Structure formats: C-alpha cells, structure tokens
Amino acid sequence: MTNAENDLQQRWWNLEAKLVDRFGKKPDMEAILFLIGVQESGDLRAKFSKEQKQDLMHVAVCTLLAQSGYYELEGTDADGWPHFRQLKAMPSLNLQDQENFLRDHVLLYFETHGF
Numbered sequence: 001m002t003n004a005e006n007d008l009q010q011r012w013w014n015l016e017a018k019l020v021d022r023f024g025k026k027p028d029m030e031a032i033l034f035l036i037g038v039q040e041s042g043d044l045r046a047k048f049s050k051e052q053k054q055d056l057m058h059v060a061v062c063t064l065l066a067q068s069g070y071y072e073l074e075g076t077d078a079d080g081w082p083h084f085r086q087l088k089a090m091p092s093l094n095l096q097d098q099e100n101f102l103r104d105h106v107l108l109y110f111e112t113h114g115f
Helices: 003-023 029-041 050-066 095-112
Strands: 071-076 082-086
Touching: 003 095, 029 050, 029 095, 050 071, 050 082, 050 095
Parallel strands: none
Antiparallel strands: 071 082
16 A cells, blocks of 8 residues: 555545544545535435435535546536536546545545535
C-alpha cells in the first residue's frame, strides 16, 4: 500500500469513527451517499421509497464529483430536487481505485462541510 493509500485509509477510518459517534453504527458507502443526498436535497422526511433513495444517492455522487469538475449543478426542479450536467468523462478505474476515488471525494465533502 502506498503512503497516499495509507493516508486515505486512515482518514476514512477517522470519518467512520465520527459517523459511528453520531449515528450509533458504522455506515457503509450506500448509507453515506444517502446521508449526503438527504443533506444536499434538504428533504428530511422520515421515509423514502426505494426509488427516492436511489435518486438521493445519485444526487450525492453528482455533488461529490462536482467538487472535481465532473458535474455541475444546473438547478433544481419544481419539487426541489437538484439536477446536474456531466462536464467530463469519468476516469477509467478498476473497482478498488473507483472505491478510493469516491472515498476521497466523500472525505473532501465532509471536510469542506465542517464535519
């Protein structure tokens, strides 16, 4: 493992520990994306349909990747849902590198949002 990978892993564990303190259990990547999607959409209802949960995770991924210029927010629709436009193609990565790419963006998101 490289130093950069070690640093990413350590920062990820630190984030997981903070999330455990806040929510009482360790969230997986889907749960983290869901949380970011809820945060970004501002929709704080108690229950979401399966489709709405998927939409919230999509909002999260677009929000995360907008930090690196892959997407930009176009605006919100009448229901308040954010809509994004893809600006550039995603890098071609193997599964482990995709995971690390997404983790890095999640960490940046939480750092810039003061968590």
